Amino acid sequence: QVQLVQSGAEVKKPGASVKVSCKASGYTFTSYDINWVRQATGEGLEWMGWMNPNSGNTGYAQKFQGRVTMTRNTSISTAYMELSSLRSEDTAVYYCTRGRYEQNAYYMDVWGKGTTVTVSS
Amino acid sequence: QSVLTQPPSASGTPGQRVTIPCSGSSSNIGSNTVNWYQQLPGTAPKLLIYSNNQRPSGVPDRFSGSKSGTSASLAISGLQSEDEADYYCAAWDDSLNGYVFGTGTKVTVL
Numbered sequence: 311q312v313q314l315v316q317s318g319a320e321v322k323k324p325g326a327s328v329k330v331s332c333k334a335s336g337y338t339f340t341s342y343d344i345n346w347v348r349q350a351t352g353e354g355l356e357w358m359g360w361m362n363p364n365s366g367n368t369g370y371a372q373k374f375q376g377r378v379t380m381t382r383n384t385s386i387s388t389a390y391m392e393l394s395s396l397r398s399e400d401t402a403v404y405y406c407t408r409g410r411y412e413q414n415a416y417y418m419d420v421w422g423k424g425t426t427v428t429v430s431s
Numbered sequence: 432q433s434v435l436t437q438p439p440s441a442s443g444t445p446g447q448r449v450t451i452p453c454s455g456s457s458s459n460i461g462s463n464t465v466n467w468y469q470q471l472p473g474t475a476p477k478l479l480i481y482s483n484n485q486r487p488s489g490v491p492d493r494f495s496g497s498k499s500g501t502s503a504s505l506a507i508s509g510l511q512s513e514d515e516a517d518y519y520c521a522a523w524d525d526s527l528n529g530y531v532f533g534t535g536t537k538v539t540v541l
Contacts, residue, residue: 359529
């Protein structure tokens with residue numbers, strides 16, 4: 311079945327970087343976008359950016375420009391999200407999602423289970 | 432902060448109809464399709480409605496979506512206890528050149 315399997319929880323110190331992976335299975339990895347969405351405890355959903363796994367093209371939310379990098383390894387159908395200069399406010403669950411564009415509609419139809427990133431000194 | 436506005440909470444008794452509004456602007460809902468996501472407690476969000484009013488396979492027809500101008504709404508008819516969850520609207524925003532989520536609405540079944 312179609313699924314996105316994310317890497318395990320991370321604990322980082324302020325100022326460090328974190329790299330979260332997202333392995334796709336059950337579909338052709340290069341045929342759909344990968345988005346990253348985060349959610350702090352008790353808060354709403356926040357979109358971070360997208361990547362086209364075929365071309366490697368990316369688009370980042372303005373808030374994260376300069377701090378986030380989305381990459382992929384097509385040989386193992388895996389996407390990565392690296393966030394640098396971590397601060398306590400980056401403590402959240404990070405989700406990867408599959409993005410689809412059909413008939414002028416863009417939506418995220420498959421979600422990973424999430425990776426908890428804790429930033430603490 | 433979110434550019435799509437939803438009420439923080441909504442509630443109803445089993446069997447009732449609940450409607451959740453989502454207010455946006457010309458750069459998001461006004462010019463792009465709206466999606467809705469359901470997040471059950473302690474789980475990842477799940478696509479509930481896409482392209483304003485389309486239900487993915489497996490989503491009960493109790494859930495329906497609509498859009499008019501710069502607003503959208505999600506309706507849950509025949510409310511059930513398992514519908515207790517957070518619901519988020521979302522759309523692409525042409526001005527921000529990014530995807531935006533609503534503030535989220537917690538639905539409680541009384």
